[in-house]
Amino acid sequence: MAEITQIRTAAETGLAALFERLKGGLPGDVAVREAALSGFATMGLPHRRVEEFKYTDLRALMRDAAHPAEAPSPDETTKAFAEAKAFAEIDAARLTFVNGHRAPHSSELPAGIEVVTMPDAMASGHPLLGFLNAVAIARGNPIYDLNTAFLADGVVIRVPAGLAVERPIHLRFLAAASAPFSTATRILVIVEEGASLTLLESHEGRDGVAYQPNDVIEFVVGDRAKVAHLRLNAEGSESLALSTVTAKLGAEVVFNSLNVVVGGAASRHQVFATFAGEGTNARIDGANMLKGRQHSDATLVVDHAVPHCTSREMFKSVLDDSSVGVFQGKIIVRPYAQKTDGAMKSNALLLGEGATMNNKPELEIFADDVVCGHGATCGALDADLLFYLKSRGLPQALAQSLLIQAFLGEAVESVEHEGARESLIGVIEGWLAARG
Amino acid sequence: MIEIKNLVVQIEDNRILNGLDLKVADGEVAAIMGPNGSGKSTLSYVIAGKEDYEVLDGEVLLDGENILEMDAAERAAAGVFLAFQYPLEIPGVGTMTFLKAALNAQRKARGEEPLSTPELIKRVNAAGEVLEIKRDFLKRALNVGFSGGEKKRMEILQMALLEPRFCILDETDSGLDIDALRIVSDGVNKLRDPGRSFLVITHYQRLLNHIVPDTVHVMSAGRIVKSGGKELALELEANGYADYRQLAAE
Numbered sequence: 001m002a003e004i005t006q007i008r009t010a011a012e013t014g015l016a017a018l019f020e021r022l023k024g025g026l027p028g029d030v031a032v033r034e035a036a037l038s039g040f041a042t043m044g045l046p047h048r049r050v051e052e053f054k055y056t057d058l059r060a061l062m063r064d065a066a067h068p069a070e071a072p073s074p075d076e077t078t079k080a081f082a083e084a085k086a087f088a089e090i091d092a093a094r095l096t097f098v099n100g101h102r103a104p105h106s107s108e109l110p111a112g113i114e115v116v117t118m119p120d121a122m123a124s125g126h127p128l129l130g131f132l133n134a135v136a137i138a139r140g141n142p143i144y145d146l147n148t149a150f151l152a153d154g155v156v157i158r159v160p161a162g163l164a165v166e167r168p169i170h171l172r173f174l175a176a177a178s179a180p181f182s183t184a185t186r187i188l189v190i191v192e193e194g195a196s197l198t199l200l201e202s203h204e205g206r207d208g209v210a211y212q213p214n215d216v217i218e219f220v221v222g223d224r225a226k227v228a229h230l231r232l233n234a235e236g237s238e239s240l241a242l243s244t245v246t247a248k249l250g251a252e253v254v255f256n257s258l259n260v261v262v263g264g265a266a267s268r269h270q271v272f273a274t275f276a277g278e279g280t281n282a283r284i285d286g287a288n289m290l291k292g293r294q295h296s297d298a299t300l301v302v303d304h305a306v307p308h309c310t311s312r313e314m315f316k317s318v319l320d321d322s323s324v325g326v327f328q329g330k331i332i333v334r335p336y337a338q339k340t341d342g343a344m345k346s347n348a349l350l351l352g353e354g355a356t357m358n359n360k361p362e363l364e365i366f367a368d369d370v371v372c373g374h375g376a377t378c379g380a381l382d383a384d385l386l387f388y389l390k391s392r393g394l395p396q397a398l399a400q401s402l403l404i405q406a407f408l409g410e411a412v413e414s415v416e417h418e419g420a421r422e423s424l425i426g427v428i429e430g431w432l433a434a435r436g
Numbered sequence: 437m438i439e440i441k442n443l444v445v446q447i448e449d450n451r452i453l454n455g456l457d458l459k460v461a462d463g464e465v466a467a468i469m470g471p472n473g474s475g476k477s478t479l480s481y482v483i484a485g486k487e488d489y490e491v492l493d494g495e496v497l498l499d500g501e502n503i504l505e506m507d508a509a510e511r512a513a514a515g516v517f518l519a520f521q522y523p524l525e526i527p528g529v530g531t532m533t534f535l536k537a538a539l540n541a542q543r544k545a546r547g548e549e550p551l552s553t554p555e556l557i558k559r560v561n562a563a564g565e566v567l568e569i570k571r572d573f574l575k576r577a578l579n580v581g582f583s584g585g586e587k588k589r590m591e592i593l594q595m596a597l598l599e600p601r602f603c604i605l606d607e608t609d610s611g612l613d614i615d616a617l618r619i620v621s622d623g624v625n626k627l628r629d630p631g632r633s634f635l636v637i638t639h640y641q642r643l644l645n646h647i648v649p650d651t652v653h654v655m656s657a658g659r660i661v662k663s664g665g666k667e668l669a670l671e672l673e674a675n676g677y678a679d680y681r682q683l684a685a686e
């Protein structure tokens with residue numbers, strides 16, 4: 001007989017107790033939260049034997065259930081604002097969260113955009129909340145379920161039909177507490193027909209604090225709308241950062257989502273994208289720069305449910321020291337989704353002797369007239385190219401930096417917003433400079 | 437002045453250079469000719485500092501200093517330049533970015549101030565004109581999408597920009613049509629200078645009609661087996677390398 005007794009870890013027991021304590025004070029329908037938590041509880045924290053978490057053992061990574069932080073004091077908030085660096089030089093409308101709590105915002109939002117805080121929306125049963133949880137393939141995911149159960153803050157952003165928003169919106173998440181804490185934020189972005197939006201998202205935190213952010217952002221994109229989502233994970237050195245992006249894409253949409261990771265002791269970024277209308281073009285990219293014993297997981301599921309859509313997924317990992325990269329990408333092509341064009345690739349550069357890359361690309365194709373492919377490469381810097389550069393006088397470190405920048409370039413090159421592109425190039429340069 | 441003494445080199449237990457001796461004086465253009473596989477490229481890589489090779493014996497002295505103890509970047513800063521037989525393509529690295537990084541790295545190593553971007557552009561454009569390199573090539577990634585001849589011209593452009601003391605040209609003529617050969621040779625000839633020496637490696641006499649050498653050395657089986665003036669190149673062209681294979685075996 002197989003062992004079926006479920007032994008709960010300290011973190012699992014802690015999460016259950018925490019939920020009981022907090023649920024009465026959280027906004028919205030408690031039944032939704034209870035359903036999400038019981039969904040989570042049937043499996044518990046996923047471990048290595050759960051296929052989707054084979055390379056990222058959340059049970060081992062999450063030792064304790066951290067409490068949410070108290071709302072920060074005005075002083076703490078001011079200090080956190082002053083220290084925030086990500087995308088700082090870009091002219092954008094900023095919405096800031098400090099320790100998972102929405103901070104009073106000073107920057108003016110672009111005209112015509114509707115913003116409702118998530119607690120207000122939940123308390124009033126705002127109709128836009130009907131767009132929550134729109135992507136079926138994300139349901140049942142334990143990280144997503146935990147976020148649903150504990151959801152404490154966030155915003156709903158609606159860009160009305162036809163509105164082209166020039167100035168980006170910058171969602172800024174700052175972790176400023178000096179003791180461990182958790183967050184559960186949810187951002188819902190509805191971009192209506194023919195509208196366009198550049199959304200910057202940055203996560204920064206203190207080094208040395210074992211905090212546990214769990215952030216979800218959900219996009220519902222109307223026909224012919226255009227969305228660029230640029231995310232930067234510059235979390236603190238001891239954080240366990242969990243994040244999920246869901247996207248439901250209408251017809252003839254252009255959707256780009258790029259996640260750049262330099263932070264976190266361990267991070268897992270999940271993307272669940274569903275094509276719901278024909279003629280849509282999606283790019284889901286990532287660039288990971290890891291060092292020390294950092295661990296970063298990018299897991300995505302792209303669901304081609306309708307015909308004539310194109311998806312491109314490109315993940316670049318630069319792994320120094322003993323860091324670990326994970327790429328799990330799945331493209332599903334449903335029987336009806338003929339003429340799907342999907343290409344997924346993961347390229348890793350192993351700089352450190354102890355660095356590891358785990359690649360698991362998967363295609364699940366149920367239609368016959370499609371072009372789909374995937375490729376994964378893993379290797380060191382090319383010794384001949386290094387010699388060529390050195391023979392021109394470039395010292396080893398500089399020669400390596402040039403080649404690493406070239407390797408990552410492909411991922412940031414596609415960023416249309418010039419300021420954001422330059423910002424991200426700056427992040428790459430900063431990472432290389434710190435490497436020495 | 438470059439002086440190579442009793443150079444013995446192997447790779448994966450294959451002895452490739454077998455006690456090679458060679459001197460090139462300041463201002464001198466020395467040619468090395470020899471059959472395929474005689475070790476010409478190996479010699480050029482060992483001088484430039486490629487790490488795959490095991491140097492068992494000998495030294496390479498640049499103005500009396502043994503450069504074998506330096507890494508490739510240090511040798512470049514000391515004035516060694518190798519124009520590759522097969523220049524490499526480096527996707528994602530812009531040509532200008534690369535040229536600036538290379539020049540300023542060398543200047544830094546020599547304790548000189550970095551060159552400003554406008555000054556760099558001026559110098560690159562001037563060198564590019566001599567070598568008839570189209571300006572938009574300089575906007576591309578290094579050597580990516582360049583023809584064989586264009587890559588060779590880019591090598592000479594780098595040489596002109598970096599102003600080395602000792603230049604090695606490894607089969608720079610291969611893959612060049614007659615016009616490109618003339619352009620490249622003119623570019624090299626312009627750089628001839630009493631303070632600069634050249635080692636021109638070639639398989640054919642053709643290049644030496646354009647870049648007229650002061651001395652010609654015949655290489656076979658990893659050694660210099662005969663040295664002479666420029667007439668030696670003509671003799672080789674007429675008689676081939678067969679006699680020298682014999683010499684090397686002795």
Ligand SMILES: Nc1ncnc2c1ncn2[C@@H]1O[C@H](COP(=O)(O)OP(=O)(O)O)[C@@H](O)[C@H]1O
Pocket residue numbers: 447448450452470471472473474475476477478479488
């Ligand atoms: N990386 C290598 N590994 C093993 N053998 C090599 C390597 N490079 C060159 N050789 C061998 O060394 C010899 C000399 O090669 P090379 O220097 O390229 O000659 P050349 O330039 O005169 O044609 C050849 O026999 C070649 O096969």
Ligand SMILES: [Mg+2]
Pocket residue numbers: 476477478521606607
């Ligand atoms: Mg050769």
